[in-house]
Amino acid sequence: MxxxxxxxxxxxxxxxxxxxxxxxxxxxxxxxxxxxxxxxxxxxxxxxxxxxxxVAAAPTAAAPEKAAPTTPAAPASASGNDANLITIKSPMIGTFYRSPGPDKAVFVNVGDEIAPGKVLCIIEAMKLFNEIESEVSGKIVKILVNDAQPVEYDQPLFLVDPS
Incomplete structure (x- = not known):
């Protein structure tokens, strides 16, 4: 079953x-x-x-000061040979979706140019669909998560070349 x-x-x-x-x-x-x-x-x-x-995960009520930040996808520098790339990370725990619906086009593909405010994906948490917007400009180099895959807080989602 x-x-x-x-x-x-x-x-x-x-x-x-x-x-x-x-x-x-x-x-x-x-x-x-x-x-x-x-x-x-x-x-x-x-x-x-x-x-x-x-996976629907609920934040614990015991630590409200540690709730997910309201700013979407805080960029952080990657290490190693991707040192010039920016990593866009998940601002919350939930399920990662590349498109707004099963029969809809994906928000971004590898090679797409992005700018601040551009919707990159949706993360569904407890039946709430949260659009994750870019805070950086650049080109998508790699998408690190598969569609409909569970993601953790701060998990890398995209690699972006800012040049």
């Missing part, structure tokens, strides 16, 4: 409306656990490596 993201979202909605605290589904190569405590809904999904795992 494998579930697509729509089925998982429907399951989350059903669990949150039903008032159940936890639901687990486990098959030989697929496991999903949905836990609710009336406030946020947390989803933990373990899928085979071939399939991207949709």
């Amino acid at each position: 494998s579930m697509d993201i729509k089925q998982i979202q429907d399951l989350i909605k059903f669990v949150s409306k039903s008032g159940v605290n936890e639901v687990s589904i486990e098959e030989k190569d697929f496991k999903i656990t949905i836990k609710t405590n009336q406030e946020p809904t947390y989803v933990t999904a373990t899928l085979p490596a071939a399939m991207p795992a949709p």
Whole structure:
């Protein structure tokens, strides 16, 4: 059994409306656990490596001063032979999307010129789709994350040549 993201979202909605605290589904190569405590809904999904795992992560309420910065994608210098390149990193935990929808064109490709304010990708966190805009000018040299792949806070997403 494998579930697509729509089925998982429907399951989350059903669990949150039903008032159940936890639901687990486990098959030989697929496991999903949905836990609710009336406030946020947390989803933990373990899928085979071939399939991207949709992960909805919630920031902990215990440390509000460590919340993700409001400025999108803070650039930082890369090291090694890419020293002249700028690394655009993820400003949050979520799922990386290269386009605004499954049948839509991607925001940027390798070789595209970008400028501050240009939308580079979407990161979906807890059903909120956040457009990530560039803060730098340059040319996309490399896209470091696959479409629909989970990303961590501060994970490198793009390499940009500022020259």
